[in-house]
Amino acid sequence: MAAEPPAGPDPAAVRLAWRAVEPLHGLIYFASEAHERYAALGIPQPMGYFATRAAALGPVGPGPVAATFYNFNPALIARVLPAAWSRTTPAAAAAARLAAADAALTRALGEAIHGPELAEAAHLARRAAEDATAHCGGRPLFAAHAELPWPEAPHTVLWHAQTxxxxxxxxxxxxxxxxxxxxGLEALVMHTASGEIEERFLRISRGWSRDEWAAAVAGLRERGLLAPGPDAAALSDQGRTLRAEVEASTDRLATPAYAxxxxxxxxxxxxxxRPLSRTVVKAGLLDPEKALAASR
Known part of the structure; x- marks a missing residue:
């Protein structure tokens, strides 16, 4: 029998909190401020994405990054790591990422970054993130980020906590x-087959070819996880059940941080x-087309 994680709030409450705050973190993957700062360091996209997100791990090569990021084509990662570390350092990469988040949030939120609501949100998120450090086992990417220093301004505290x-x-x-x-590739295919996101963005941004994607679709169909037929991939009943189980497990495993x-x-x-995240979305800071354009 699998061991249960430490008790926490209901997983639905945890998922609600995570989803409400996530745009405030997620802008770092799309904002022009990030692309510009990474390019200034000599690590333009997609090198900048991998180097700055992996910076907490130190000057690692492609193996640990492919293992922890999980759904990216290892060949894509190998094209940019460890080459990035001949151009910059992990410390500089992490600093550039934080500075980009600071600038992007300031642009999107304006005076709201000084408001009491944001300060309270930062306090709650930081408490959850700090509590999560008691549960680092089996969580290498989190554990690495937990060793980064905390920023001072409330909006960057909130961003770092959500990270x-x-x-x-x-x-x-x-x-x-x-x-x-x-x-990782099969998980991407299952995600697109759910209808929640389009294939093009995930396939291109994660570095998979059409042939590799098609092979994964065929393999999942053979396992009964996708509906049969020549049309676009769609989840079978078995696939919907498995995906729901994965999401439920993910929610359950996240609860200790919020206890x-x-x-x-x-x-x-x-x-x-929620209103802060809506402002970020309305400001256009989570546009996937901009992210694809920057990576080319």
Missing amino acids: MLREFRGDGHVAALLVAGLS GIGAAGCARLAELA
């Missing part, structure tokens, strides 16, 4: 995918973050 919580959740998601017997703030804290964090 840690995202990697905490992500490490748990990888564990759930491994238990489900899904490779300290509890269900009430999760609800309050979501309430505080």
Whole structure:
């Protein structure tokens, strides 16, 4: 019998808090401020993405990054790492990422970055992120980010806390995918087959060719996880069940981080973050087409 994670709030409350805050972290993958700062360091996209997100691990090569990021083509990673470390250092890369988040949030949120709502959200998110450090086992990417220094301004504290919580959740998601017997590429195919996101963005941004993608589709169809037929991939009943199990496991594994703030804290964090995240979205800071253009 698999061991249960430490108790925390209801997984639905945790998922609500994470989703409400996530745009405030996710802008780092799309904002022009990030692309410009990475290019100034000599690590333009996609090198900048891999180097800055992996910077917490130190000057690593492609192996650990492919293992922890999980759904990227290892060949794509090998084209940029460890080459990035001949151009910059992990410390400089991490600093550039934080500076980009600072600038992008300042541009999007304006005076709201000085407001009491953001300060309260930062306090709640930081408490959850710090509580999560008691559960580093099996979470290498989170553990590495947990050793980075905390910034001072509330909006960057909120960004850094959500970065840690995202990697905490992500490490748990990888564990759930491994238990489900899904490779990173297969997980991407299953995601697009759910209808929640289009194939083009995930396939191109993760570095997979059409042939590699098609082979993964065929393999999942053979396993009964995708509906048969020549049309676009769609989940079968078995595939929907497996994907729901993976998501439920991911939610459950994320709950220990939020035990300290509890269900009430999760609800309050979501309430505080939701209007801030909407502002970021309306400002156009999560446009996938801009991210694809920057990586070419």
